[in-house]
Amino acid sequence: MREKYTKKTFLLEIIGILLAIIFLIPFYFVIINSLKGFSEILLDAAAWPKELLFSNYAKVWDVLNFPKAFMNSLMITVFSIAGIVLISSMAAWKMVRTPGKLSSILFILFVSAMVIPFQAVMIPLMKLGGMLGLMNSIPGIVLMYFGFGVPLSLFLFHGFVKTIPLEIEESAKVDGCTQFGVFWRIVFPLLKPITVTVIILNTLWIWNDYLLPLLVLQDAELRTIPLATSSFFAQYTKQWDMGLAGLVLGIAPVIVFFLFLQKHIIKGIAAGSIK
Amino acid sequence: MMKTDVGMKNTSETARDTPKAQVRNRHVRMKKVLLYAAFVGPALLFFLTIQIAPFLMGVYYSFTSWNGVSSSIEWVGFDNYVKIFTSDEKFLNSFWFTTRFMLAAVVISNLIGFCFALLLNGPLKSKNVLRTVFFIPNVIGGLLLGFIWQFIFIKGFSSLGNMTGLSFFNQPWLGDEVTAFWGIVIVFAWQISGYMMVIYIAALQGMDRSLIEAAKIDGASPLQMLTNIIIPLILPAFTICFFLTISMAFKIFDLNISLTGGGPFNSTESVAINIYDEAFQNNRYGLGTAKSILFFIVVALFTTFQVMMTKKKEVES
Numbered sequence: 001m002r003e004k005y006t007k008k009t010f011l012l013e014i015i016g017i018l019l020a021i022i023f024l025i026p027f028y029f030v031i032i033n034s035l036k037g038f039s040e041i042l043l044d045a046a047a048w049p050k051e052l053l054f055s056n057y058a059k060v061w062d063v064l065n066f067p068k069a070f071m072n073s074l075m076i077t078v079f080s081i082a083g084i085v086l087i088s089s090m091a092a093w094k095m096v097r098t099p100g101k102l103s104s105i106l107f108i109l110f111v112s113a114m115v116i117p118f119q120a121v122m123i124p125l126m127k128l129g130g131m132l133g134l135m136n137s138i139p140g141i142v143l144m145y146f147g148f149g150v151p152l153s154l155f156l157f158h159g160f161v162k163t164i165p166l167e168i169e170e171s172a173k174v175d176g177c178t179q180f181g182v183f184w185r186i187v188f189p190l191l192k193p194i195t196v197t198v199i200i201l202n203t204l205w206i207w208n209d210y211l212l213p214l215l216v217l218q219d220a221e222l223r224t225i226p227l228a229t230s231s232f233f234a235q236y237t238k239q240w241d242m243g244l245a246g247l248v249l250g251i252a253p254v255i256v257f258f259l260f261l262q263k264h265i266i267k268g269i270a271a272g273s274i275k
Numbered sequence: 276m277m278k279t280d281v282g283m284k285n286t287s288e289t290a291r292d293t294p295k296a297q298v299r300n301r302h303v304r305m306k307k308v309l310l311y312a313a314f315v316g317p318a319l320l321f322f323l324t325i326q327i328a329p330f331l332m333g334v335y336y337s338f339t340s341w342n343g344v345s346s347s348i349e350w351v352g353f354d355n356y357v358k359i360f361t362s363d364e365k366f367l368n369s370f371w372f373t374t375r376f377m378l379a380a381v382v383i384s385n386l387i388g389f390c391f392a393l394l395l396n397g398p399l400k401s402k403n404v405l406r407t408v409f410f411i412p413n414v415i416g417g418l419l420l421g422f423i424w425q426f427i428f429i430k431g432f433s434s435l436g437n438m439t440g441l442s443f444f445n446q447p448w449l450g451d452e453v454t455a456f457w458g459i460v461i462v463f464a465w466q467i468s469g470y471m472m473v474i475y476i477a478a479l480q481g482m483d484r485s486l487i488e489a490a491k492i493d494g495a496s497p498l499q500m501l502t503n504i505i506i507p508l509i510l511p512a513f514t515i516c517f518f519l520t521i522s523m524a525f526k527i528f529d530l531n532i533s534l535t536g537g538g539p540f541n542s543t544e545s546v547a548i549n550i551y552d553e554a555f556q557n558n559r560y561g562l563g564t565a566k567s568i569l570f571f572i573v574v575a576l577f578t579t580f581q582v583m584m585t586k587k588k589e590v591e592s
Binding site: 005009012013015016017019020023024025026027029030033041042044045046047086087088090091093094095098102106109110113115116117118119120121122123124125127128132143144146147148150151154179183204207208209210211215226229230233240243244247250251254255257258259262265266269270271273 | 310311314315317318319321322324325326327328329330332333336343391394395397398399400401402404405406407408409410411412413414415416417418419422423424426427430431433434435437438465470473474476477515519522525526528529532533546547550551554555560563564567568570571574575578579
């Protein structure tokens with residue numbers, strides 16, 4: 001099946017590489033200028049820095065309170081995803097294994113909610129969140145992410161559970177396993193491929209989310225990376241030496257995450273969208 | 276309903292004899308219900324509280340003069356909706372901007388994504404590296420991307436203009452209506468086309484190779500192959516990609532806020548920003564929810580209409 005490597009392929013290869021370079025130019029600009037002084041940036045943004053100034057980073061690290069913002073983002077992402085995976089895999093499995101009117105109505109309800117834009121929910125949600133004591137707290141925003149994360153995750157788990165043969169579970173039941181035992185020991189490990197997809201899709205969404213944290217987390221102490229970056233930019237408008245160093249810090253964690261897991265991420269994204 | 280009744284009769288008939296068995300039957304049913312609730316309940320509870328309840332509250336508030344602060348919420352009927360259509364030019368402008376943006380963004384990002392996919396579906400040696408590169412912008416959130424590109428448009432483009440002398444780079448990027456509009460389209464396409472590429476690649480690799488070989492033998496030109504064989508075969512991927520890009524473009528917020536902030540002169544203010552401002556800056560929650568309900572209706576119509584259209588095409592081909 002392998003096609004031959006012809007002159008034409010070589011030409012295409014060159015085009016591809018050129019396109020990739022164009023794609024990466026913004027990163028080049030941001031990184032080299034984050035290492036320059038302010039006047040040097042204004043002089044010529046494309047030139048290589050005369051000397052590498054790491055002092056921008058040292059300053060921004062403190063102004064952004066980067067370790068704090070990083071930990072906030074990390075905690076929110078990890079706990080939200082743990083909860084989303086748990087509740088939606090359990091629900092999806094039970095719904096597939098209990099066919100009937102109730103399960104199909106619930107499934108349609110979950111799936112059709114995916115067209116509701118966040119904007120159509122956010123205003124009353126702030127009132128409701130205040131009544132339930134979810135505002136301005138990390139556990140509060142985590143519980144909100146549970147609610148927003150369920151539909152897509154449940155939909156993905158639901159599709160996957162249908163492909164698992166029933167026999168495996170039945171033999172476990174005969175052996176005297178309880179329902180929870182069957183789910184945890186037999187089913188959940190089998191769900192691993194789709195669990196990876198669910199984790200990746202939700203990580204990219206929650207880690208980068210801006211609007212919900214903006215509405216829920218008012219304390220400076222609770223800021224996530226996107227929140228810290230935007231308030232930092234509001235404070236230092238057009239001070240590009242500081243701003244760019246802040247941006248590099250802000251995008252570094254997610255880029256590292258991606259480069260380490262890129263195979264899984266690209267596969268997971270494709271799998272998640274096609275279902 | 277009928278079916279379950281019959282089923283129940285059958286099971287109870289076999290075990291009717293002793294009252295003990297009846298109790299046990301009820302016990303088993305009870306346990307089934309409880310187990311169902313234990314597994315499905317948590318997901319349903321969070322989903323209903325966080326999404327459905329606020330949504331329904333929003334429908335109610337859209338008929339009130341709620342301002343978020345005062346405890347008295349007055350019923351005003353369709354006043355908010357009438358106001359939106361008759362005297363809120365800013366909102367209608369934001370709808371118009373969002374629609375134009377969506378059309379441009381959907382076409383361009385799918386075109387680029389599909390071309391990348393065709394390119395990387397060949398036997399290129401560097402295809403894994405290229406795929407990674409094209410996908411990278413997608414993992415960065417819209418907010419940070421907007422800030423990055425603000426710098427590129429303002430400083431980067433002007434130095435590229437000095438280097439190359441191309442007038443494309445020497446325009447007042449983000450400074451006037453036209454460049455601000457295309458600025459957002461460019462950044463959106465830069466972010467999303469790698470994502471679309473991944474979906475198109477998966478579809479291309481799932482194609483039945485024998486059809487392509489057969490067409491090759493029949494002497495089909497590359498263009499004929501593309502329009503008559505490849506595109507019809509991967510139509511489902513187009514459905515998905517258009518669905519995703521339409522809903523992402525229509526709901527644009529983060530990228531818009533950080534890149535142009537809706538400016539210049541509100542010319543690039545998306546509907547999402549307009550709703551946010553109405554509620555949380557002007558404190559007109561009633562009006563804000565009315566706008567958000569309209570927004571929901573339009574998003575729902577757009578996406579279902581589009582899915583229906585492409586699904587119909589899929590059936591035809």
